[in-house]
Amino acid sequence: MDREQEDLQFLDFFGIFTESFNLVFSWRKIFSKITLTLILPLSVVFVAHIQVTELLFFKILKNEDSLNSIPKNSPNYTKLSDMITSEWISFWLFKAAYFTFFLVLTLLSTAAVVYTIACVYTGKEITFRKIISVVPKVWRRLMVTFVWNFVIVLVYNIAFGVLILLWAAIFGFGGIGILIIAGISVSYVLGFVYISVVWHLACVVSVLEDVYGIQAMLKSKELIKGKLVLCCAVFLTFTVLFLASQLVFQTVVVLGSSNHYGLRIVLGVLCFLLLFKVFLFGLVAQTIIYFVCKSYHHQNIDKSSLSDHLEVYLGDYVPLTAQDVQLGEF
Template sequence: MDKEQDEIQFLGFFGIFKESFTLVSALKKIFFQITAVMIVPLSFIYLAHIEISDIIFTDILRDEYILDRIQEGTQTYDKISDVLSSEWTAFWFFKIAYFIFFLILALLSTSAVVYTIACIYTSKDISFKKVISVVPKVWKRLMVTFLWSFLILFAYNILTLSILVLWLIMMGPRGFGLFGALLLTLMYMAGFVYITVIYHLASVVSVLEDVHGLEAIIKSKGLIKGKLGISAIIFMLLNTLFFGIQTGFEYFVVLGYGGGFSGRVGYGIVFVLLLAILMLLGLTVQTIIYLICKSYHHENIDKSSLSDHLEDFHGEYVPLKSKDVQLESFHV
């Protein structure tokens, strides 16, 4: 960091990205290793699942189309029906396996980046080997926080959908009913961004403090006050870039507009690397936002206390405790 901790709260939109690039530049080698070992595979899995899902689902649609035009009870109908059942089974097994591997790599990547930035922040000696040794312990805390966030978001989606359906049933899909449905949709989107921003901040809290799960979410809800606007803007920007990379991959690779096989492979590599860079940037930014929120609420962290708690003492990862939150300036 190139600013005093009591000044970091004043970082604006461009300042946050500047600090993020500064942090990554401070330890290029370790961040490159983290990206190569965790984030690039994460990006590859995400984009590859789009391609594989498209292939499997195309086969399913083709067989359903054929099945609709064959008389039931015939041998051909039964054969295609069995093939279709196998394809649906393969599709859902693939989706489940993808979700598990993606989640594990995402949480490991988050743990690695946040821990590394904390070490930079405390001027601790850090190596990739040490990051790898600590990350699995931090990962367990992040999993609990993710599960709570997932449950909250799931309940939020169910509640919003129920209200929207009831509204359309009572008011109809025209006139005032349609206007109300659009208003509910906008409110839902705002709530979705709010919950997601809190979850990202809670992920950092789970790594650096002694709370995780629902406690980390409640903690991050308090921390984000006063910085919600800029956090939401950055979140939407990063997600717009994410959507742009995904759309480009679907256009040039999945749909084949990138040319022949070699062209599609080339575009695929480019989009995997772009997505990996974006993910690294996103993880770094969310850690910077955590530090900004701590500074804004005058909960600045004592460097020496954080350094002690980051030590891998007898193989046990010990997170920062609330009592260790004190006023302290820092540099990197």
């Protein structure tokens, strides 16, 4: 990052994307290795999940349709019913395994990208071997932050569901009730976007500062003040690109006509390329946003202190605590 820290606060929407592209291409050797090792498998897991989910789900639907045409209490009915039950169990076990692998690869990719950009910012010597040795240690902090975000999102969704049910029970779904529910739904979406933005920035805070978990979420909440619109715009841009690639892949490649194999292959490759680029540049952009927010709030980052903090992950440096300083002065 060639810009001075005080200049980062002036980066706008396009400036953040430009800075992300410049950073990736300036250090393309390191980012290429990170992509091949972590982000490419992440993309493969996501794409394979879509394909396998569709196959399992349509097989279950086909068997359920066949079950409706078989007389109840017959041996075939019992056999097919047991088969459908086992297929549903397999389906949800697969979804759980996918979510676990996807989460682990996402957090590992986040740790690698954020640590790499911090090393670039501080001018530290950086090698791919060093990144790989650091990532498992940073991943633990990110996992705690994710758990807190999961709890917050869960409580938020439960509260929204209870609110909708109470409103429907009291006022019903007619006339003004529909409009109010629509307004509540819009507020829910805005709140969900806000929580997502806070969490993404909290991931960067968890890597680059001494706090993680709920403290990182609170720190992120303070950092995005004044830059909320910019943060949301960047987040929504990558979200739209991600959902668009997923939708095209699912509708054209997975569910497309068997008469257009050539088109399905081409679009599948394009969706896959777009997907892992969205993952990579999204992680780079959210790290740059962290520095933009720090600069906006005039929270100057001491490069030597940040460098020392990064060395902690390698076990080469252990910073003094406040208690150690007081004891030495005494």
